[in-house]
Amino acid sequence: MSVTAHYIDDSWVLQHRILRFVYVPAPRTMDVLAKKMIESLTQWNIETKMSTITIDNCSSNDGMIRLVQKKLSNELLLQGKLVHMRCCAHILNLIVKDNLSIIEGSIETIRDNVSFWYASPSRVEKFEDVARQLKISCTKKLALDYKT
Known part of the structure; x- marks a missing residue:
């Protein structure tokens, strides 16, 4: 405490x-x-x-x-x-957790995709190559979030 x-x-x-x-x-x-x-x-x-x-x-x-x-x-x-x-932060955390549980499946799918693409340097290169071919700006890296 x-x-x-x-x-x-x-x-x-x-x-x-x-x-x-x-x-x-x-x-x-x-x-x-x-x-x-x-x-x-x-x-x-x-x-x-x-x-x-x-x-x-x-x-x-x-x-x-x-x-x-x-x-x-x-x-x-x-x-x-x-x-x-x-504690307002604790109350807000409970509200956010409750509402995120509604889209938990979608969040897990996104996490799985990010994990897949960043599992090896060759996948990262392939991801960036596809982004360039589609003329999508790829200036930021994908990052896994933290559940907390």
């Missing part, structure tokens, strides 16, 4: 700092996550200055937020109402 602080400095400039990388042993239950989060906050003496936690969407993280809020409720800003922000 990484703990990053975002804050506005005295000059009203948004700052961010990585405070800690924490090894969280399995099983990563909400109790274990909450304990590690509270340890991280108290190590930096910021448990009373925190107003928001942004995490990805999983049930153990939801439970962790509730436990942290309960444990620190008397010390938190905003009358103990910890604002739980869901």
Whole structure:
């Protein structure tokens, strides 16, 4: 787990700092996550200055937020109402994955074709030769994408 602080400095400039990388042993239950989060906050003496936690969407993280809020409720800003922000990047990733599954077969066919043409230098040469014959600009190379 990484703990990053975002804050506005005295000059009203948004700052961010990585405070800690924490090894969280399995099983990563909400109790274990909450304990590690509270340890991280108290190590930096910021448990009373925190107003928001942004995490990805999983049930153990939801439970962790509730436990942290309960444990620190008397010390938190905003009358103990910890604002739980869901990670937009994680949500966007879930949406994209869900929609890409619709065209998964087509994507796999394209990957197979790219793999075929770049399996050997002679195939690359043949591909480029055919592109020239068809008067297709071939200035960029084919590249396999990464599923992530």
